Amino acid sequence: MTSTSADAASSLRPSAGSLAFNEISMVFPDGTEAIDRVSFSVERGEFVTVVGPSGCGKSTLLKIASGLLEATAGTVEVDRERLGYVFQDATLLAWRTVQRNVELLAELHGFDAAERGRLATEAIQTVGLAGFENHYPRALSGGMKMRASLARTLTLKPPVFLFDEPFGAVDEITREHLNEETQRLFVAEGFAGLFITHSISEAVYMSSRVLVMSARPGRIVAEFEVPFDYPRPRDLRFEPEFARLSGEISHALRGGHS
Amino acid sequence: MTLSPSDTDPAATSEMPSEPAPTPATPIGTTSNRRRQIGSVVLPPFLLGLGILGLWYAISYLVLAERRRFLLRPPHQVIEKGFLDTSTFSEILSGLVSSARVALIGLAIAIVLGMTIAVIMSQTKLAERAIFPYMVTLQAIPILAIVPLISFWFGTGQTSRVVVCVIIALFPIIVNTLFGLQSAERGAHDLFTLHHASRLTRLRKLMFPAALPAIFAGLRISAGLSVIGAVVGDFFFGRGDVGIGQLLRRYANRLQGEELLAAVIMTSALGVCVFWFFGWLQNRAVGKWYDPSSSGT
């Protein structure tokens, strides 16, 4: 990766594939304080996971990063041109087949039909949905829908990838497989990943760094480096070191006392 | 990089349906089993039909005295005079065709007008708030109350008949289209927002396709209403082609009970055909993907 240093103006802009929150606070119009002065950044090649109790503002944070919501204070630095954002729900369009769903974003970005088709076919291969191109969403299981949703985002080859509890609704086994696939993608593409989850084991398995958020208003209360090398074997979850780290994170989540 | 589901992912393999797409469960069974099922579907209405025919005969012959029998002629006389008599039957058919044409034109206008209004309402809350009360008012006016006004403005020719159809068919189209346009999921809207979709792109690729099931449901209702509108309009407006409404009135005035009943039966048949046709159309258009049991994916 070469980093181009140019004039002063462009050095203020985020480098390709990085994301930074500077003192972000969010108060909703109804007075709900969702986020309180959150600052951290995710560089290219980093996979950062945020864990926190329900309702602490994790989704809100991603919405602010993507521009769907405007923070009430603070700034976000990110290139939004080709931002990847995988929602908690698959949000597939029911009237489109898998192939046409996966082509959607390329379509919205004005790629021509041939290029769209090529990108979609490649992404569908990557998530292991080959053979299901002509299925409508109603004929897919929950896990397959999530794969299609992932493939849809992959077509853009985003340098920054946001995941909002993407595998929260699928069963344990499927989730572990989707974790492995996502990790392979991360290793292959080296994007900057920001991941949200409720599962500590998922957080440790996937991330290079885990941030713990407090209950509302969300604040970053702890940060853990995850020392394991990528790609990580499936059985890492049963290593003592993995268990120890999970325990520490769990402790931090409960507010630092028992 | 490629992950094949076969070696890396047992979950994917187990998820694979063996058929291209799951179809609604069809009864599997032996021939006699299936025959019994067909019997159970066809037999009850058939028996009820026989019962009604019996009742009809009973009223004609047992309840009504000879000189009052014109009120309800027995079925075979209705068939004889209303359906087998070529001149009467072709008169009824041409009346039906005329009214069906009026209903179709009225429906077409209502579709264009109604969908345009619904799209405008879907684009700004202001337009929705401004228009909605008037739509509800229009819907609440009994059609018979404005028939004199329509004949006052448009005369008693074909135009007035079409106007009645439009007025009566408009509301379900607007309401259903609007409801459909607003039915796209929040998440899907977010997706379009994230990728800087224009208003038109959002309408064409998200809101409109999402609205199709509701639009077709509305179309089905409106088509039925449009037929009613055509008959009612024809009943009151005397100029122009003779439609089924004029015939109904004529037969009633001349106490032609057989012809009257035949015309009524044929009018219902038209209504049933229209309802069935739009049901078929709906299934053709959205049946492949629409899953009524889930609101989203």
Ligand SMILES: Nc1ncnc2c1ncn2[C@@H]1O[C@H](COP(=O)(O)OP(=O)(O)OP(=O)(O)O)[C@@H](O)[C@H]1O
């Ligand atoms: N549009 C809104 N208006 C008012 N309050 C909101 C709005 N959106 C979210 N909130 C509130 O902000 C808080 C944070 O919401 P958010 O969805 O970010 O939580 P979360 O951490 O993602 O929770 P979960 O883990 O359950 O998904 C919640 O208390 C929620 O009620």
Ligand SMILES: [Mg+2]
């Ligand atoms: Mg959330």
